[in-house]
Amino acid sequence: MVDKLKPAPLAYENQPFINSPDGRILRILAEYQEPLSRFRREQIQDTVVFFGSARFQRGDAAKKNLSAVEKNDANAAVAQYEDNLKRARAAVDMARYYEDARRLAFLLTEWSIQIPARRRRFVVTTGGGPGIMEAANRGAQEAGGKSIGLNINLPLEQNPNSYITPSLNFEFHYFFMRKFWFAYLAKALVIFPGGFGTIDELFEILTLAQTDKLAKKILVVIYGSEYWHRIMNFQAFVDAGTISPNDLNLFKFVDTPEDAFTFLRDGLTEYHLGGPPKKEKEQEVLPEIAKTRP
Secondary structure (H helix, E strand, C coil): CCCCCCCCCCHHHCHHHHCCHHHHHHHHHHHHHHHHHHHHHCCECCEEEEECCCCCCCHHHHHHHHHHHHHHCCCCCHHHHHHHHHHHHHHHHHHHHHHHHHHHHHHHHHHHCCCCCCCECCEEEECCCCCHHHHHHHHHHHCCCCEEEEEECCCCCCCCCCCCCHHHEEEECCHHHHHHHHHHCEEEEEECCCCHHHHHHHHHHHHHHHCCCECCCCEEEEECHHHHHHHCCHHHHHHCCCCCHHHHHHCEEECCHHHHHHHHHHHHHHHHCCCCCCCHHHHCCCCCCCCECC
16 A cells, blocks of 8 residues: 655745755845835834944943953963953944044934934944944934944844834845945944944945936945045045045045034935935935945
């Protein structure tokens, strides 16, 4: 007697298939559709994205670490002690950017939640981790607003910070889908001092703007001119002929939370809240959820 076959699993319930190379397209689509569904449910119209180092600490934590280094490492090898001390002192100095990001996110959120609109405007968004990301999510929470965390699954696990709005806490596998969501809803980008990842995100948006691949005006704020002028010479691009002098107008350097907020508030009002028009090119009708062109 032939045994009766059991029903085969439904394709979308077949985990070995979903997790296989053949199922990759479904995983990619899921990282598009699931966030889109949640953003619609949470009535998120657009965002302001904060980038910066995950390594910056709060001021009190950095000072505590410096005291520990001075106390515990005194008997270490001289070269190692001096290196540890140098890094700890740098952490205390860079902690000011944590507090500035927190303050700017607070000011921006305090303003944005008062905008009369059917959906939430200019919601603070970060990569969801520690450092500058934590500071921005924290500032938004302290202002009484929601904020978004677009985390990434990494070998060295990066846990989401505790200040993200729980319903807007995301975890991505694919870097390119995470980058898509950073750009898709963004009306402004704030770049705090950071490393390779921060620079990567900055130049990705600048490249899209330079090549006219954005269907919207994205304001780009580069925060901390002292740090950035030390890290890279933007004028050197112009001098070498690799970019146009006008490309330097794609971003603005600022050095205080108040100056950054004023620039963002005025620009977002002008370009995205029906403020006074400036140039004919900038009067294009934008979709409700802005998007990059195909």
